[in-house]
Amino acid sequence: MLRLSSIVLALGTCVSVASCAKTAANCGSSADCTNITYSATIQPIIANKCGLSGCHGSSYSTYSGLLTIVNNGKLESNVVNSTNMPAGNVSMTCELRQQIECWINNGATNN
Secondary structure, three states, rough: HHHHHHHHHHHHHHHHHHHHHOOOOOOOOOOOOOOOOHHHHHHHHHHHHHHOOOOOOOOHOOOHHHHHHHOOOHHHHHHHHOOOOOOOOOOHHHHHHHHHHHHOOOOOOOO
């Protein structure tokens, strides 16, 4: 019985640690979220990494268009939680992914 409880405790610890350790694209430490705004931080990232010709263009060019993508979970799943985007020869650093994650987690406000 002691061995079973030890195994259950070990598994529970592993699951707990794994769920708490989630950061943008498994980058490690999280970004400072205090000064991240849509206009100064997020909009320039989106314009330079996502709203390029031949990519997402107009759907990402306005706050309301981007908010739709935030609300359906695609921005977080494709940019924050994986490295599927941006595609092609465009790269995005962990820091930029973390800034997007902070903005989403703070309500994705138009500030």
